[in-house]
Amino acid sequence: MPTVSSEELAAAAGVNSAKLRKDFSYLGSYGTRGVGYDVEYLVYQISRELGLTQDWPVVIVGIGNLGAALANYGGFASRGFRVAALIDADPGLSGKPVAGIPVQHTDELEAIISDNGVSIGVIATPAGAAQQVCDRLVAAGITSILNFAPTVLSVPEGVDVRKVDLSIELQILAFHEQRKAGEEPQGETETAPPAAPPAVAVTKRPEAGPDGDLPAVMPA
Amino acid sequence: MPTVSSEELAAAAGVNSAKLRKDFSYLGSYGTRGVGYDVEYLVYQISRELGLTQDWPVVIVGIGNLGAALANYGGFASRGFRVAALIDADPGLSGKPVAGIPVQHTDELEAIISDNGVSIGVIATPAGAAQQVCDRLVAAGITSILNFAPTVLSVPEGVDVRKVDLSIELQILAFHEQRKAGEEPQGETETAPPAAPPAVAVTKRPEAGPDGDLPAVMPA
DNA sequence: ACATGTGAATGCGTTCACAGCA
DNA sequence: TGCTGTGAACGCATTCACATGT
Incomplete structure (x- = not known):
């Protein structure tokens, strides 16, 4: 064709x-x-x-299950992304290959980014380490961050951050699932609602479209 | 407050x-x-x-790195999701605990779903196994599927599928990154552009597709 | 004849502005 | 006085409809 x-x-x-x-x-x-x-x-x-025709070197920080899954993910290479390095704070992982790439220690972070001209970093660390890692990535010259850690990162002007929350998609499915079940047959594990302080009339909400996502209040 | x-x-x-x-x-x-x-x-x-006040039992099929990462993900429990079971086709994994939950064999799939009243399934298998797993989940009564495998699943009417592509967010970052760099300093790994256009036409199959959120390309 | 490219019309989500109520 | 709730105004994205080019 x-x-x-x-x-x-x-x-x-x-x-x-x-x-x-x-x-x-x-x-x-x-x-x-x-x-x-x-x-x-x-x-x-x-x-x-x-931007798919360009070569984008990326570093993945935090080589736990998720980091390893990302390192192994075949979709990256086909979209022009190249995993330049895997970085983890655990010295026990250093040198051990994941997806064919040896894990390097966090100490090397700045050098790795500088040497490879990396501008995109992926954070797959536990929540507690995320901001710290983020700060170092930014200081090292990274200008785009993909954050899988369940934390909101604060970054200086000019740095892009996108947060991936693995449970959001599940929430969307559950939202639709709830609707399929109809609003009546509720017999479920409900928690008790807090007593209504503003005990007032509740207006009926208009029906949302069949297609579509969650009714969203999105940040900038 | x-x-x-x-x-x-x-x-x-x-x-x-x-x-x-x-x-x-x-x-x-x-x-x-x-x-x-x-x-x-x-x-x-x-x-x-x-729908966060309800208890949503989910099963995760495919306990590789990603499946394990999902099983360990703390965000699920706090949003009302309960991992009812982990399922994998590898007999070697059977009984082995991941995130404190013993992995069960694919043979048990139907029984697990039925016994736990599960309506949401997560597919974290390789692409090749995804459709097959999907069919079995649907036949077993699942009506919502979260698909991490890089395949488009076909499901009967009434079943919701959401596809998570881990590289899409990276693409969005790269897109912005490309703009930051300005349109001039391109010197990159570019592939050669194809030449001009021939002729002929064919028909393709219609299919509605829920989209992610790639940025809109605005007029120059 | 046929499909693109685009000004004009339309629809819809966002924002304004203020009436209404604690 | 202060903040919610909402009709009306606004602006942008989608759709229509057809002039334009092959």
């Missing part, structure tokens, strides 16, 4: 074809009127725009 | 206070004019709405 139309792509993605065309148009005019989009060319242009 | 104002909560979350009040209003009128929101009461109401 050398070319695709916006109609086909939209159907495959479950979106409106006009939206797809308008989005593509922000990247440039890569389609051909009367024909469609050249698949290979389009893939390249989108990949480039998303 | 027994009460909070929408202003305080909004500042803490980095959002507009009006948005926060409006969002809360969809849940009911839980605030007190002139005073604010009673913290304990508010927490309970939000928790209940999100």
Whole structure:
């Protein structure tokens, strides 16, 4: 299949074809009127725009189960990410290979980042160590951090942090699951509600859409 | 601090206070004019709405590094999730405790789900096993699946699937990182762009897809 | 003839601003 | 006086509809 139309792509993605065309148009005019989009060319242009054609060295700090899982994750390499180093505070792990990469001690952190020109760090440490590790990463020149630790990290201006909470997706599923069960057959392990201080009328909430995520209050 | 104002909560979350009040209003009128929101009461109401007050037994299938990391993840218990069982196809793991829970063999899958009234399953298997595991989970009565395997699962109507791609967040960071660097100093491991477009067209299968949250690409 | 690219119309979520109540 | 709750205003994203180009 050398070319695709916006109609086909939209159907495959479950979106409106006009939206797809308008989005593509922000990247440039890569389609051909009367024909469609050249698949290979389009893939390249989108990949480039998303930064997938660049080589991104990353370091993973905290080689526990999660760190090891990340180190072994095949999806990284195919998206242009290269695990430049694995770092852990446990001296017992030093030198031991995980996913074919020898673990290095935290002492080497600054040198590793500097030597490899790493700008993205992944924190998979326990919550208690996260901020400390974060500070060192930032001081060493890291400007983007992916945080798996259940802590909110504070970083200086100019440093991006994204927090991954592994339980959020479960919460979303549970939220929908709760709705499937209907609002009546509740017989569950409920905790007792605190006595209502503001004992007032409760307005009925409007029905949320069938699709969609949690009703969100998102931070900046 | 027994009460909070929408202003305080909004500042803490980095959002507009009006948005926060409006969002809360969809849940009911839980605030007190002139005073604010009673913290304990508010927490309970939000928790209940999100389904956090219920006990959700979950099974984790595939006890590799990621499965073990999930089993050990403390955030689950505090959000109302209870790991009812760990399941793996490797007989060598059977009976071996992970996070204090003995791993059970895949043969027991149906019985475990049925006996514990589990409705949410987590798949942390290799990609190759995911669909098969998924089919068995669904047949056993599971109606919500959290998929960590890098595969798109197909499920019957009425079953929710959420896919977690551990590299997506990294992609988002890399995307921003690319922008920070400016569009000029590119000197990187770039692959060569494909040339021009040929012609022809085919049809593809329609399918709705819940999205993650890649940043929007705005006009230059 | 056919599909892109885009100005215009539309819809919806966010923000403003203030009435209402403790 | 102080803060909630909410109708109305606003702005952005999506969708429509068709001019444009192959």
